[in-house]
Amino acid sequence: MSNYETTHRVSGPWSLRTCRRFWEEFAPFTLPSTSDDGLRTTFLSEHDWTPVDAVVTQDTDRARITVTGTGDLHAATDQVTRFLSLDIDATAWPHVGDRDPVIAAAQRALPGFRPCGFHSAYEAAAWAVLSQRTRVPTAAKLRRSLITEHGSNGAFPAPRTIHKAVTTGRLTLPARKPEFLAAVAEAALDGVLDSRSLRELPEDDARNRLRAITGLGPFAADLILVRGTNATDILPRTEPRLLAEIERRYGIERSLDDLATGWRPFRSWAAIHLRALSAA
Structure with missing residues (x-):
């Protein structure tokens, strides 16, 4: 077991406290509250x-990241910056609020919030x-059981572990979930669910790649x-909740694409801010 510590400069607004508060209430894996300011x-x-x-x-615009494990800790550190959106240059994010007063209100309500969710596309696909x-x-209970019965050190089970548990009949889940989880595991092992690669693909290509995985539809592709x-x-x-929130906040009939034009190049961030407001 080794440790690796580094400092990463974050460009643009960022508050770890705001991000942690949001993540502590993130239903798929509620984080335990802590008394310090760390995550x-x-x-x-x-x-x-x-x-x-x-x-x-x-520490102001610096993130101090310490990772502990037995694998490639440099790669693990890169993954941390990705799932906390610390690798994003967000200096232009406030300008979205300048163009859209609803997003400006969300930015004020969630100061320094950077979208954070699943640790990887693989875990997001499994949750889908x-x-x-x-x-x-x-x-969420099913997910916790998977971690307890098949995971390691509290982490979500590796794709090969999930696939073996399904093929040997040791994974009992409702309906076709075992079959779909096995397909997700195979896709992860084949590199189809690599988070960085998916992020770099054109939007339609990324969606098509994900929808080709057995059991994943349009909603799952967006989630991932x-x-x-x-x-x-x-x-x-x-x-649906995002669309309902948009209707409630804007109170006008406009196409989603038309409304979101002013959110570029942070349409995901704007959508997540609105969803966070709806949950508040």
Whole structure:
């Protein structure tokens, strides 16, 4: 077990406290509240599928990141900056609020908030399967059981572990969830769910790649791209709560594409800010 510590400069608005408060209430994996200002989490490295412990603290515009594990800790550190959106140059993000007063209100309500969600596209895809036609609390319970029974050191189970558990009949889940989870695991092992690659693809190509995975539809593709890769400029098109929030906040009939034009190049961020407001 080794440690690696580094300091990463964050460009643009950022508050770890705001991000942590949001993540502590993120239903798929509620983080325990802590008395300090740091964020602590355990995740599965998508570079070598080893468990990693991470601690992140903030000093003005600097993130101090400490990772502990047995695998490639440099790659694990890069993953931390990606799933916390610390690798994004957000100096132009306030300008979106200058163009849109609703987004400006969201920015004021969530100062320094950077979208953070799943540790990887693989975990987001697994959640999409677990939560399909299932209430969120039930899906979260299924996820915790997977970690307890098949995970390592509190991290989500590696793709090969999930696939073996399904093929040997040791994974009991409702309906076709085992079949769909096995397909997700195969895609992760084949590199199809690599977060960085998905983020760099053109939007339609990324969606098509994801929808080719058995069990993943349009909603899952949006979830993975926005909350699994933390892409900044993907517009979610199948999120009913987001659409309802847009209707409530704007009170006008406009096409989603027309409304979101002013959000570029941060359409994902604007959408997540609105969803965060709806949950507040």
